[in-house]
Amino acid sequence: METVYIRHPISASVTAQMRPCVLALGFFDGVHLGHKEVLEAAKAAAKQKQLSFGVMTFYPHPKDIIQANEEPRKYLTPLPIKEERFREMGVEKLFVVRFTPEFARLRPKDFVVQYIVGLRCKHVVAGFDYHYGYKGKGTMATLKKEGDGKFQVTVIHPIKREQEKISSTAIRNLLSVGNVALIPSYLGDFYEIRGKVKKASIYYKNNQFLHILVDEEYMLPTPGIYKVYVEIDGQRYKGTCQQISSNGNQSFLLVQLTNCLINTYEKRVKVKWLQFSLRKAKEDHDIYQYMEGERRII
Ligand SMILES: Cc1cc2nc3c(=O)[nH]c(=O)nc-3n(C[C@H](O)[C@H](O)[C@H](O)COP(=O)(O)O)c2cc1C
Ligand SMILES: Nc1ncnc2c1ncn2[C@@H]1O[C@H](COP(=O)(O)OP(=O)(O)O)[C@@H](O)[C@H]1O
CATH class of the missing domain: 3.40.50.620 (HUPs)
Incomplete structure (x- = not known):
């Protein structure tokens, strides 16, 4: 092309x-x-x-x-x-x-x-x-x-x-209320964003906590906790996005992956959004503190 x-x-x-x-x-x-x-x-x-x-x-x-x-x-x-x-x-x-x-x-x-x-x-x-x-x-x-x-x-x-015209506006509306599970019926696939792992991850038992810097210009779902897939080097891992935060123009995700013990530092990743989980996000935590805290409570 x-x-x-x-x-x-x-x-x-x-x-x-x-x-x-x-x-x-x-x-x-x-x-x-x-x-x-x-x-x-x-x-x-x-x-x-x-x-x-x-x-x-x-x-x-x-x-x-x-x-x-x-x-x-x-x-x-x-x-x-x-x-x-x-x-x-x-x-x-x-x-x-x-x-x-x-x-x-x-x-x-x-x-x-x-x-x-x-x-x-x-x-x-x-x-x-x-x-x-x-x-x-x-x-x-x-x-x-x-x-x-x-x-x-x-x-x-x-x-x-279901009587509604499929449109980018309809998908944006679903993201803004966190209803990512419905998006595949508009998009043909789960909603996906890309980014890069920043900071060394914290490992605990068979969990890894990743801190991802989202590529610029992506729209993100409303803050909350979501079930996600993360693709790293062509391999798909199941995980939970624990936190979505932003600092000026930059957006970050804190993702907990189970059974992913590879070194992910600086790797490019794709995050697919599967489902909103009802638990409320802890939005006012510094992400690093949150990672440490999560390690303590597991
Ligand atoms: C040459 C050109 C000039 C346009 N000028 C206007 C404009 O003045 N006001 C407006 O609302 N949309 C304008 N549009 C935008 C179109 O209405 C349309 O929203 C845009 O091309 C995106 O297309 P789509 O959303 O229908 O795919 C213009 C589009 C083109 C191609
Ligand atoms: N649900 C739909 N059915 C038929 N054509 C569509 C539909 N959604 C978008 N299009 C067409 O696809 C092209 C790009 O549409 P665009 O305006 O960018 O999409 P959206 O309305 O989702 O923002 C345009 O030619 C538009 O008319």
């Missing part, structure tokens, strides 16, 4: 070297089951027409620019993870357009001409509720008209779970 980072105005050197493609359009945070439907349809169209399979996404989130006074958004899948997911799904060309105030002001028709037609797209795939252009005024209906026959359009019908 080749990733092309674009900043408005798009340069002629980017458009000149394009091969005709099918484009899936959207932000795609989480790459959930609704997004997968859009991506699979674009992939199938590319295969059938022997065109390259492309995705156009944006960074940062449009709302961070349009409602610039609010806290920058945390993501379900920060951009590098989204790129990894796209690569796994067979995307050949990824366009990441920097969402700037100037880009937000682009009229819908100009977006279509400069970006979609400009990138030699022959077929667009997006969901029924996709919006583009200034004030989000462009819709899937206007896209067909504004395309002027230069590309075909496939509209994906709403993918739902």
Whole structure:
């Protein structure tokens, strides 16, 4: 997969070297089951027409620019993870357009001409509720008209779970109430974050207490105690996330793993969130004290 980072105005050197493609359009945070439907349809169209399979996404989130006074958004899948997911799904060309105030002001028709037609797209795939252009005024209906026959359009019908449209907002809401157990029915898998083990772990009997610095930009579940899986060097361990804390922009997890006696210091880890446990988190402890304390009480 080749990733092309674009900043408005798009340069002629980017458009000149394009091969005709099918484009899936959207932000795609989480790459959930609704997004997968859009991506699979674009992939199938590319295969059938022997065109390259492309995705156009944006960074940062449009709302961070349009409602610039609010806290920058945390993501379900920060951009590098989204790129990894796209690569796994067979995307050949990824366009990441920097969402700037100037880009937000682009009229819908100009977006279509400069970006979609400009990138030699022959077929667009997006969901029924996709919006583009200034004030989000462009819709899937206007896209067909504004395309002027230069590309075909496939509209994906709403993918739902129990009458509710699957959306990144629904998943964010589940994280904010700690209902991680329900997330796989939206995402197709457990919610996952990545990070790195900081500080030497404390070992006690067959328990290891890990202190994980979460990679930047990840949204975390509401503080509490959770059953988790932790993947280290491709090996999966069962554990409990005892504490979620933050210090400025950095977030930390304190995780207790059983039957994991390997040295984890400085290792990269993946944490999958299985279930909220009702026990209340001890939020006001210094993490190191907490680790020591936990060792004493076992
Ligand atoms: C060129 C362009 C300009 C946009 N300008 C605005 C805008 O002024 N106001 C707005 O609410 N959304 C704007 N949007 C955002 C879209 O409405 C949409 O939220 C965004 O592309 C993410 O798509 P998705 O959430 O439907 O996948 C713009 C999108 C594009 C592609
Ligand atoms: N549940 C769904 N059913 C059909 N299409 C969807 C669904 N969710 C998102 N899409 C489409 O996937 C693309 C990316 O959507 P996006 O707006 O980033 O997702 P979300 O609404 O989850 O934040 C858009 O083309 C959008 O219309």
